[in-house]
Amino acid sequence: MIFLTVGSMLPFDRLVKSVDIAAGKGEINDTIFAQIGSTEFLPKYIDYVETLNRIEYMEVFKSSKAVISHAGIGTISIALKYRKPLLVVPRLKKYNEIVNNHQLNTANRFLNEGYILKSDDTNMISERINELSKFIPKKRTDNSYRVEKKINDYLKKILDKTDLLYK
């Protein structure tokens, strides 16, 4: 199963439609399960839900073979964490899908470093989707502990011992 997710905030019909059409034509070599957000367009050829809560989302994410999504940083970071092959389609300002083109910038950064696949054009989507089965994402270097330590040190500096949960 390939998990298609577009986030719960805004619809992303351009992506959902193109995947649905490709699935309808039989061009995709796997089944698709989609989280489509609240939208007027409803897919005909793939299984979908409107939203998943966070726990359900993680379950579907982990059990999927690969993921297709908008270039939301939440999805990208989870994909890197679990090393899932990810194809992103950035939301673009010219289609009124987002307020600015930051998803495109984000996608390009991660694409250039070999973490993800990207497709700006949804016409060729099935070819890119089928590349996912061969794509091995680069392993990330995790620096979160450094940020975590900085925040923790700062809290220790400004808070008293009496503020600790377990004294």
Added chain:
Amino acid sequence: VNGFTINIMKHKKKNIIGIVASPGGHLTQLLQVSKAWSNYSAFYVSTHMSAIPLFKKMGKFYIIEESGRGRLFGTLKSIFTCLVIVNKERPKVIISGGSGCGTFLCLFGKLFGSKTIWLDSVANVEDISLSGRVILPFIDLFIVQWEHLTKRYKKVEYYGKVI
């Protein structure tokens, strides 16, 4: 076990830390570093129902209205709710995942004497977020996730990416 739990409850005066992030990327990034505040009692603020099942496991939480461009009513309602939350909780520290909803919570927090921490999203590649630029003077510890941004803003700090 019950006795132990009750003992903690008695001594627990209030939530020391307020955590705020919209669900999705901002919350995902902030929770990557959740061990940073795991020794303190915290309450959580977010903007979408999808965060509820997770928050239920973590402690007290509030779901506030989505704010942002083109959402005037939501923004006004969210500003008011943030004021109510800060006034009620009076956290010593507010940690924001860098989404719009953290702006007002940090602003009111600052006015009520909280220290404020802002983790700007890794999605902000070319510049820090609009919310971040607005709230920057009111933030005590401002962390970005792209090193080149520290050259443009003196106050921001970089320690790597959380994803």
